[in-house]
């Protein structure tokens with residue numbers, strides 16, 4: 001059998017080849033008129049690819065399903081079971097074909113947060129060590145707000161002519177999850193995001209977009225360091 005050169009290229013630690021980084025977002029979800037429906041999938045993919053490039057870890061691409069709670073109806077989503085099964089299938093495939101032993105799931109969609117309940121089960125099923133990284137969801141602020149608009153500007157996916165309409169909440173009530181009264185009543189974070197949209201509005205700031213991406217990428221790089229030592 002051929003001997004692979006695990007040290008070749010710009011690699012600091014050959015063990016990094018045992019780590020896979022996979023992106024998880026949402027591909028079919030309204031984000032107001034200024035951002036596309038796959039904003040979360042593209043943000044997650046960018047962070048996952050950049051952290052793979054910087055560290056040398058294996059880039060595993062992006063997953064297709066996304067979950068959402070029933071009180072929030074701003075797109076086409078899937079059950080937690082479907083999402084979990086797809087993750088298990090993809091990670092088993094990466095383990096078989098790429099020989100990974102550990103994985104980081106980079107999540108950029110708020111609706112996928114309940115996935116943390118399933119991580120142990122996914123670890124048992126795949127026999128992989130797994131970290132789910134939600135840093136960008138925790139840091140970006142309200143859905144379709146200044147954080148996502150500013151990152152969208154960096155990615156080149158923002159329609160700048162439509163930013164002025166992003167706050168037409170009667171038409172685009174998904175922004176800040178503003179129109180989902182039941183979700184707002186049940187979750188103080190969702191309520192906080194909706195209030196923030198009402199009181200502070202939205203803006204696009206390239207520096208802020210870059211800072212958010214750096215925060216997300218550095219947080220994944222720290223997780224990769226943790227897995228290297230594990």
Ligand SMILES: Nc1nc(O)c(N)c(N[C@@H]2O[C@H](COP(=O)(O)O)[C@@H](O)[C@H]2O)n1
Pocket residue numbers: 040068069072108109110111112113137138140141142143144148177187189190193
């Ligand atoms: N989409 C969503 N679903 C939920 O069930 C949530 N709890 C949240 N929360 C907040 O919305 C923002 C995420 O927007 P994206 O999904 O990344 O577009 C973020 O502030 C979450 O904390 N979101």
Ligand SMILES: [Fe+2]
Pocket residue numbers: 026029040108109110111
């Ligand atoms: Fe989302």
